[in-house]
Amino acid sequence: MRYVNHEAVVKKMNKRLIVNRIFKTIFFAATLFALLVLGVLFYRIISQGVGYLTPEFFQNFGSRIPEKAGIKAALIGSIWLMCVVAPVSIILGVGTAIYLEEYATKNKLNDFIRMNISNLAGVPSVVFGLLGLTIFVRALALGNSVLAAGFTMSLLILPVIIVGAQEAIRAVPQDVREASYGMGATKWQTIINIVLPSAIPGILTGAILALSRAVGETAPLVVIGIPVIVHFLPDNLLSQFTALPMQIYDWAKRPQEAFQYVSSAGILVLMIFLLIMNSIAIFIRNKFQKRY
């Protein structure tokens, strides 16, 4: 008695192949649709905005006249913001991930923390804005400064960085850790010499993706009351400032048509900013991967 009837299999083969082809077409169409939308979007933004991307655009502050409006304050503001968010979120995030993966023992509390960190990643950004408003802006009296906004954004992306770093750390094989412990290395020596070097490419990938999100995020900035029209550059961490998405959002909602074009130019600047950040990430990653 044989269970596989080869004649029946051959007879049904055609039908299976047709189904196979149908699904392939559907998935291809889905990809094509996404690409098409993206293409139209890019085309519109570039065609509208590129005319405004002049040297003056980078040298001027905001203005009521579209031709004189510039992105200087927002661009420099975003850079300042990143200078706070990047170190704060990466140090806290990687530190937490190391604690959870390497030091924390398996108990109810730590399991609870682990579980909820991933849940935190799904909390809407407005909520983080409210948190920042309550804690940093009001309770700690930092005002709507670079520091307050930076801390708020750090909180927002912290869960993503932690989860990414945890995965990268977990991917380091157990046997090299054992080799290190087996020679009398302490936990910290093992982490710094063995675990982190192997995990850094993965940690950085996650961190840069999270930072890109912080650059583009608007809602928390609105909630903590970051101004739009700023005619000076921040000179310390407690200065007021504005950021790229705030500026773009402000231009986009103005009635004059010309501001739509200014807005597109702003979006282009934001995208170039993100592109540069991602290139840096790829560069650092490749550099590290070559060594290990």
Next chain:
Amino acid sequence: MVQLLEKGSASKMETSSIVYDTQKLNLWYGNHHALKNIDLQIKENEVTAIIGPSGCGKSTYIKTLNRMVELVPTVKTSGEILYRERNIFDANYGVEELRTKVGMVFQKPNPFPKSIYDNIAYGPRIHGIRNKKVLDEIVEKSLRGAAIWDEVKDRLTTNAYSLSGGQQQRICIARCLAIEPDVILMDEPTSALDPISTLKVEELIQELKEDYSIIIVTHNMQQAARISDKTAFFLNGEVVEFDATDVIFSTPEDKRTEDYISGRFG
């Protein structure tokens, strides 16, 4: 009997030649009783082989000797293991100190994803040796000691992963020698190697015996017979028999030992 006599008439010479004295060791993984009342004395400058069927607790025992087994969070132990007359389970016995004296070679070659040089220099470095000249000497001495110097001396800066499995295992042995241990624990060090690499590692063990005490877990009876002075037969977490290797392999006292080494079960 033999052990009892020795222990009873322990002159100073004899006690100092015992490296590891395991007394009434019990170990549990959670509820699973993996080692039961182990008593075992391991002597200086001898090769002690541990044999027994899969799952009988060989790896668990050898990993207890340098307390690596504690990396498993559910592990509980009772009893004593005296290493050079000090109980390694003492609260104030640092594991790092113990593992500096007791090196370990694992079943699967596990070099670090670093250069050959950095692999060997890892141990000395974590113990605070920074001087480049000293490190160079340690690296050469260890690689020579592991009989792999000639094969790798021209490419010390290449990644250890680019070596063959057998070479990687000898790198791991060299890495272990670099901390100048007193005892070397080996958990099936040749099970992932081809016959020629196996032979090289076995010859190496013979040479290392001059300077180190070696405890080796193996599934390979011939290997145990070839390279060891003493053999312990483990079964279901217990030591069934422990004696000179030629006694175990020719005239074992216990029926179960005889059955196992003649391949009748296991």
